Every structure is written in C-alpha cells, then in structure tokens.
C-alpha cells in the first residue's frame with residue numbers, strides 16, 4: 001500500500017528497512033531487484049557499492065540501471081546475479097511459478113522475496129486484511145493484477161526445484177487512521193455503480209474500522225538459497 005499519509009509512509013519505510021537489513025546480512029556481491037518500482041533498493045545498494053540492477057514492467061526506460069522487463073522474461077544470462085530480490089511484487093504477477101522460475105535462472109545464490117502479510121490471529125489485522133482484499137479487487141476490476149497477499153506455503157510451492165528455505169513474518173503494530181484509509185478508498189468507491197455490492201461491503205468494512213481501528217500490514221520475508 002502506498003500513500004502520502006505520513007503514518008503509511010513511515011510504516012512502508014520500516015518494512016523496506018527490514019528487507020534491506022536482511023539482504024545486507026546475505027552479503028550480496030550483486031543484486032537484481034525484480035519489480036523494482038522507482039528503484040529505491042537499487043539506488044540504496046549502489047550507494048553501498050553493491051552492484052545492483054532493477055527491472056520493472058513500468059520502468060520509464062531512461063535509467064540504464066532500471067530496465068523495462070517482465071519478471072517472467074528477464075533479458076539476462078543464467079546466473080548473472082548473486083541474489084534476485086522481489087519486494088511486494090508476487091501478488092502483482094499473473095503467473096508466480098513462471099516468474100520465480102525465471103528469477104531463479106539468473107540467480108547464483110538465491111531469491112529474497114517479501115510479500116505483505118496480515119496476522120489473521122489479530123482481530124484488527126483481520127479487518128485490515130478484509131479492506132486490503134476489497135481495495136485490490138477494485139484494482140483488478142480496472143484491469144490490474146493485484147491479488148490478495150500470497151502466503152508462505154504458496155510462495156514455497158511456486159519455487160522451482162530445491163532451495164534451502166528461511167523465513168520471517170515481520171510484524172510491527174502500527175495504527176493507521178480511518179481517515180487515511182477512507183482517502184485511499186474514496187476514488188475507488190466513486191468508480192463503482194450506485195447499486196454495486198462492493199459499496200455495501202465497503203460500508204461494513206468502514207464501520208468495523210471505525211469500531212476497532214486499522215493496523216498496517218507486516219511483511220513475510222522468504223530467503224530461498226540455491227542448494228546446487
């Protein structure tokens with residue numbers, strides 16, 4: 001979830017920092033960041049003298065370090081990079097196994113993958129996850145691939161071949177105001193026909209958020225090291 005809301009931005013940064021810390025623990029000699037967005041991770045690594053390249057289907061194409069390419073068709077030879085990273089990208093991919101197969105092909109050491117994660121044992125996170133599904137469904141209706149968060153077992157099942165697996169469900173309870181969630185939701189609500197059932201569902205979710213509150217998602221960090 002991205003937004004100009006300062007609380008959301010702070011939590012986004014916290015999850016980014018946690019992911020970066022894990023990547024640095026792996027002492028990468030080079031990194032390909034797949035679905036790199038604006039290239040924040042690539043630039044962060046470059047500043048630390050770690051060779052880094054990014055690919056993204058939405059890359060403008062004017063930065064030689066950030067290449068426009070699809071995760072499922074990477075323009076690199078086998079084993080071109082030490083680690084390949086995907087941060088909060090899998091739930092945007094139409095075919096996760098095909099993309100992870102391709103990422104593994106170019107990764108000598110392994111894949112470091114993060115997916116947003118809600119702790120469903122927590123009633124407030126359950127409400128937040130319900131809103132997340134509603135929000136993503138609106139994006140899908142508009143033609144984007146934006147699926148619910150992919151859980152650990154599905155990510156592992158989508159990996160090709162044998163990997164050594166380590167993972168962490170990183171959680172930090174951060175309250176986000178109901179107003180910030182409403183600001184994100186209103187343009188999507190406005191795009192819905194008056195009689196659409198998602199309007200009724202949103203009213204129910206908004207009432208629950210007003211009652212219980214909303215907390216930001218955590219992140220699942222999966223390290224898949226090549227065994228061969």
Ligand SMILES: C[S@@+](CC[C@H](N)C(=O)[O-])C[C@H]1O[C@@H](n2cnc3c(N)ncnc32)[C@H](O)[C@@H]1O
Nearest residue numbers: 035036037056057058069070071087088089092
């Ligand atoms: C939620 S954003 C995450 C961006 C970045 N990794 C970060 O942590 O800020 C998902 C990104 O994946 C990119 N993306 C979606 N499908 C892709 C694909 N098939 N191949 C490469 N990038 C893709 C999107 O353009 C978007 O920049």
